[in-house]
């Protein structure tokens with residue numbers, strides 16, 4: 001197995017995309033959520049690299065990926081993922097799995113590059129656009145981080161991202177998530193919130209997503225609640241939908257064992 005290492009790929013807009021690469025074999029790309037970095041997927045990078053080539057790119061401004069231009073769209077992030085696929089997987093199709101904001105990127109990737117996909121993972125995410133209240137809350141966060149810095153938004157967000165069970169029993173996960181959030185520059189938070197506020201809806205296209213699809217969310221995820229997730233997942237022609245007990249929004253870190261099993265089984269079946 002190739003140990004996890006970091007490699008940079010040059011983006012089309014002068015940005016440098018930092019990617020954690022581990023293992024060899026059929027490729028699996030893992031796209032993190034907001035406001036995080038590749039470390040959301042650390043347990044999966046470690047476990048799945050035994051059988052797959054795991055690619056965990058960091059999105060613009062997060063981790064060690066440079067922001068590039070001041071603003072970006074989710075389609076730009078999908079283009080970055082495609083550059084990463086071309087660089088590491090060459091002519092092979094990938095399983096691409098995105099969590100939350102990473103899921104919005106996954107929908108865009110499907111829209112632009114569906115012939116390069118053999119499976120799609122959609123974790124703790126949603127296909128619809130923002131309500132006007134959600135959009136207003138994003139613009140408000142942009143103002144707060146610009147005026148007061150990133151620290152001002154970390155604690156209020158933390159309890160929305162992690163389940164009560166994680167908050168009470170997994171201090172190392174709480175600390176890791178807090179650490180990931182604290183280092184995100186205000187300019188990145190602003191750019192990502194704008195990109196998400198302006199995202200389009202894929203609700204009308206769900207029935208066209210005909211590649212094998214794995215949908216999951218946490219039983220205690222207030223941002224992607226199980227009931228709503230089951231409803232939209234049922235409209236995907238080839239999807240299975242799993243609800244992960246005791247997980248909040250960040251199940252890859254909160255409940256790694258069931259997520260490793262699910263992703264392993266799904267990725268192997270998609271590449272079979």
Ligand code: MLT
Pocket residue numbers: 032033034035099100101102196223249
């Ligand atoms: C995420 O985890 O990526 C965010 O919750 C997505 C969002 O703010 O819609």
